[in-house]
Amino acid sequence: MSPSRRAQELPQLVVFAAQNDFLDSGREALxxxxxxxxxxxxxxxxxxxxxxxxRLLARLLLAVALRRLEGWPERLALERLEHEAVGRPCVRGCSWRISFSHAGEWVVCALGRAVGEIGVDVESIRPFAKAYDGKRRTCFGKICHNDNACGFAEIKAFAIGVKRFTWFGGT
Structure with a gap:
């Protein structure tokens, strides 16, 4: 398969994830x-x-991802991992944009071919404070969900900026 045809068949956004306990001391040494x-x-x-x-697991996820997506040897991907002036990770000579995140038990590496930058954010879910009654908690949850799911998806995954949203009849 030609490289251009292979590139057309690849997805625009890929997320690789693993749990922290994947790296026991034996695997870590290897x-x-x-x-x-x-x-x-x-x-x-x-x-x-x-x-x-x-941090080690995030980099290993990147190496595995580039091996599967581009056929790169794992060591080459890691040798080319750099940071841009603003601190964002990048891989020299690679067209994929990358983002790392970790929280709780999960580590994630996202790779995208979006116009602009991509970002991934893993959050630990904790019990919501019992200070709010059911209606207020539901309203707050909907607002946060809309803001995070829609706004961040546009900003981070598609790099097109936040548009106006209508929530509960307002803007």
Missing amino acids: CRTLLPPEMWNAILRYRRERDRRQ
């Missing part, structure tokens, strides 16, 4: 060998083991 030394040294600066493993 995966660590794929990282360039300076990347591993940067990961070691994190004091908490959980933070180190999440």
Whole structure:
């Protein structure tokens, strides 16, 4: 299959995710060998083991994603991982835009070919405060859902900006 035909068949947005406990100490030692030394040294600066493993796992998800999407060797993808001036991760020589996130038990790497930037955000779900009655909690939940699901999807996944939304008869 020609490279241009393969590119046309690839999705525009792909998300790879794994749970934190995927990396036990044996897997971590094996995966660590794929990282360039300076990347591993940067990961070691994190004091908490959980933070180190999440960062390592995010990079491994990127390596697996680029192997599956583009046929890149895992080590090459990690060697080319850089950060733009604003701190956003990027892979030199790669047309995919990338974003990492982690929260709770999940680590996510999103890759997109959207016009502009992409972003992914994983959130831990916690019990909502019992300070609000049922109607207020429902209204607040709908507003937050609309804002996050619609607004962030447009900004992060499609990079076209927030449009006006109508919520409960208002704007």
